[in-house]
Amino acid sequence: MLDTMTQEPQVHSVFEPVTGTWQYIVADPNTNEAVIIDPVLDYDKSSGTISTRSADELLDLVTNHEYKIQRILETHAHADHLTASRYLQTVLSQKQTATIRPLVCIGKRIKDVQQTMQRKFNIPESELEDAFDHLFDDDETFNIGGLTASVIHLPGHTPDHIGYVIGSNVFTGDSIFNPDVGSARCDFPGGSAVQLYNSTQRLLQLPPHFRLYTGHDYPPDSRDPHLEQAVDGAVPYTTVETQRRENKHVKAGTKLEEFVNWRTERDSGLAEPKLLRQAMQVNVRGGRLPAKSTDDFKIANVPLHVFQVAG
Structure with missing residues (x-):
């Protein structure tokens, strides 16, 4: 049972507008120990250019608040952006004391997604072994300073999808979107509208004051851009x-x-996410880039400090 009397974290919500992604830094205000959730590595598909602008914005926030990052947390293998997890780990390991190397973490079912993408993109098995530093079990708990965080399995959008419960805050990834956006697609390998419905119902059974921090926002034109917590009209939680x-x-x-019929019909008409092929190849590798460009993934102008797999 969730403890609704636990201490609350400091939450920083950082919006990346190109992919509509919410990134989070969640900290224990007493110890300054913190985690980063779902960071973005910028990628221009037309040129193949990699940039760390969004990730560097997170690093500036970490520096300004003197946070000690313990973990970099992924909610799932994203199909719409590249993760900056490995870049952030490399930079933070150099900046922080030698005893603090942030662990890149994801749910244990990432192995199922890796197998699917290995076949699809001919990824060498050696590049998937130990791609992540830690794979969470369902309901596993871990500490962020004096805070206790717990892992919640939220399948449907993808089979590996998890969320993180920290105090009265749930970082839901793509398991539920803000009310005027609704829900995420379920047509990826291993996706399931039935499971997504069940995951949303699990979230909606939490105490009414709990905040559900979403992984993306795509603000409708009708939304008031001056809403509390909004960034360019995007809202991190409700x-x-x-x-x-x-x-x-x-x-x-x-x-x-009702939901399954609607979601299935809707998904059947959706185009492939524009960064699917690039994002999945990086994200199942735990944030490492392929060693060279391919027809599926053009890579150019990679900053020297972005970690690549050995070629």
Whole structure:
């Protein structure tokens, strides 16, 4: 059972507008120990250029607050952006004391996704072995300073999808979106509209004041850009109570069959995410780049400090 009386973290929400991604730094305000969740490595598909602009913004925040990053957490193998996890680990390992090397972490079912992508993109098995520093079990707990975080399995969008419960905050990744956006697609390998519905219901059964921090936001034109916590109209979280009342796909009273039928029909008409092929090749490698360009993944102008796999 969740302890609703635990200490609350300091949460920094950083929006990356190109891919509509919310990145988070979550810290224990007493010890300054912290984690980073779902960081973005910038990539221009047309030129193949890699940039660390978004990740460096996170690093500036870490420096300004004197945070000690313990872990870099992924909610799942993203199909819409490249992860900056390995770049951040490299830089932070140099800046922090020798005893603090942030661990790159993800849920244990990443192995299923890796097997699928290995076949699809002919990734050498050696580049997937030990790609991550730690694979979380379901319901596993870990500390962020004096805070206790717990892992929650939230499949549906992808089979490996997890969230992180820290105090009364849940970092949901793509398992639920803000009420006026609704829900994520389920047509990736191992995805399931039934499982996604069940994951959203698990979240909506949490206490009404809990904050659900989403992995993305795509603000409708009708949204008030001056909403509290908004960045360029994008909102990082809403409460469980608000989601129950307003989520246009899974609000209270929505039946399983209704959601599955709608989501299945909707997904059948969606195009492939524009960075799917590039993102999956990096993200199943735990943030490491392929050694060279391929037809699926043009790579150029890579900063020297971005970690690549051995070629």
